[in-house]
Amino acid sequence: MIGCEISTRTFDLGTRIVQVVDVSGFLDAHTSSQLENTLNSLVEAGDYNLILDLKGLDYINSASLGLLMGIAKRVRPQGGDIRLVNLSEKINKIISVLGFSKVLKLFDQTKEALTSFK
Amino acid sequence: MIGCEISTRTFDLGTRIVQVVDVSGFLDAHTSSQLENTLNSLVEAGDYNLILDLKGLDYINSASLGLLMGIAKRVRPQGGDIRLVNLSEKINKIISVLGFSKVLKLFDQTKEALTSFK
Amino acid sequence: MVEGKIFLKTPGETVYLALIRKVIAEIAKRVGFPEEEVARIEMAVDEACTNVIEHSYRTEDEMGTGYEWRREDEVDRPVELRVKINREKISISLTDRGRGFDPSQVEPDLEKYLASVSMGSLGIYVIKTFMDEVRYSHEPAAGNVLRMVKYFKT
Amino acid sequence: MVEGKIFLKTPGETVYLALIRKVIAEIAKRVGFPEEEVARIEMAVDEACTNVIEHSYRTEDEMGTGYEWRREDEVDRPVELRVKINREKISISLTDRGRGFDPSQVEPDLEKYLASVSMGSLGIYVIKTFMDEVRYSHEPAAGNVLRMVKYFKT
Numbered sequence A, B: 001m002i003g004c005e006i007s008t009r010t011f012d013l014g015t016r017i018v019q020v021v022d023v024s025g026f027l028d029a030h031t032s033s034q035l036e037n038t039l040n041s042l043v044e045a046g047d048y049n050l051i052l053d054l055k056g057l058d059y060i061n062s063a064s065l066g067l068l069m070g071i072a073k074r075v076r077p078q079g080g081d082i083r084l085v086n087l088s089e090k091i092n093k094i095i096s097v098l099g100f101s102k103v104l105k106l107f108d109q110t111k112e113a114l115t116s117f118k
Numbered sequence C, D: 001m002v003e004g005k006i007f008l009k010t011p012g013e014t015v016y017l018a019l020i021r022k023v024i025a026e027i028a029k030r031v032g033f034p035e036e037e038v039a040r041i042e043m044a045v046d047e048a049c050t051n052v053i054e055h056s057y058r059t060e061d062e063m064g065t066g067y068e069w070r071r072e073d074e075v076d077r078p079v080e081l082r083v084k085i086n087r088e089k090i091s092i093s094l095t096d097r098g099r100g101f102d103p104s105q106v107e108p109d110l111e112k113y114l115a116s117v118s119m120g121s122l123g124i125y126v127i128k129t130f131m132d133e134v135r136y137s138h139e140p141a142a143g144n145v146l147r148m149v150k151y152f153k154t
């Protein structure tokens, strides 16, 4: 795979609908607009419960992290959130060291993240 | 791991002793002399039954392939041989396309290569 | 690879960032930085190159019209990376011939950033957080040079 | 990465071959060559660079004394790779400032090689087998240039 691949899965939890966005490849200045478009469309369509599954993501740049924090700020007042799962050790450390884990909620597994929305 | 790692295992088949040389990393002009030294020492010590286990080898250059063919030429008159096992798809194709599989015997597994020496 | 200089030049386009990261990560790994530090050096350089492409090489005109490249100028917008290794450190110089920018003008403050509504200015925060030294200079002949240094032991 | 030029310069030392292979493989992969072809282009370039380091830059003197480098000359022995991509092909030019060598002088013959006792001369066989075009030129100003081309469809 070259660049970045993004797809969306929908989970109906009964009480809520959660959209899981799978991202693999890398998110840099060349590819991050793809994620921006996907997330903006979801939020505009009223989907405020979001999980970003980063299994298979090699790299994430600061603009993409900024984008995620921007999305969090938009959906939280609506009772929603954006939660990150399946981060590689590498990306987990980067996010923590930069202090972004203070804002972005990280989970080990999709299940946990889904449950957290109930 | 940076460069190339080489180690040797000895198998006593009853009728013969076979030396299995494990190579991982890459064999290029920077590292191939390591393999050359190992193989020369074995042949000089009278070890003519050799298996090269290339599991974990990313790259092999023409000089290393030439070295292996040179060793084959030295040990075959002594009733020995050098046999290659666990080649990645990538290295297998390179060796075949270049025509070196006419000279070097390739096996899928160490077991098969060991049996072939009996 | 104890001492040495490596030079890499690509067009100033985001499609080359992946290659630049690969090169930097490979060098950092081979000179012996642990994985964690490799990831940080890789990210700092990616952010610095992104800034050159998205800010230094973007004309006022382009900024007004939706950030479109003038393709015919591409050849005049190279990203040049010089990597120097010695026993104590890796030095990475990024040269561009665009508008230029001194990052010491910006004092990134994550708390403030997180509290604010605006996005942006995270790149310089990353570069300053992950590298040991960051220095900018402008020389008419050479262009804008951003020099980033990382020591082997910190 | 449909069109573009990439320039990579390293010292002429074998320790840099791994980096050179990474860069070439990364570019070849990104422009769309299948894995198999990526491996071939990677090997051809590795062999060409190895020849520059081991033959073009080795003085008669060094050849007699066990192939030792004169470290102080290192800086004058760069390996320069220019990669040009366009819609139909990838062109890789390798420039050195050493003795130089025209590979068209050698007609590699594997059957003969396999029958002979001598090792060596496999490098040029690999380069010619794996690349679609191989051309050598010497220009006093530029140095020795080996140009290797691979078309996307063969």
Ligand SMILES: Nc1ncnc2c1ncn2[C@@H]1O[C@H](COP(=O)(O)OP(=O)(O)O)[C@@H](O)[C@H]1O
Pocket: A063, C051, C052, C055, C056, C057, C099, C100, C101, C106, C119, C120, C121, C122, C123, C124, C125
């Ligand atoms: N190399 C550069 N050339 C010109 N301007 C730059 C450069 N780097 C940064 N800047 C300016 O500094 C600002 C902050 O940069 P940065 O921290 O990377 O955040 P961002 O790129 O997300 O805006 C940019 O918006 C830009 O105006």
Ligand SMILES: Nc1ncnc2c1ncn2[C@@H]1O[C@H](COP(=O)(O)OP(=O)(O)O)[C@@H](O)[C@H]1O
Pocket: B063, D051, D052, D055, D056, D057, D099, D100, D101, D106, D119, D120, D121, D122, D123, D124, D125
């Ligand atoms: N770039 C070069 N500069 C000078 N001489 C070269 C160069 N490339 C090849 N040669 C000469 O051609 C011979 C054959 O090269 P090659 O096929 O790569 O085999 P090997 O390197 O194993 O000898 C070398 O031994 C050397 O004498």
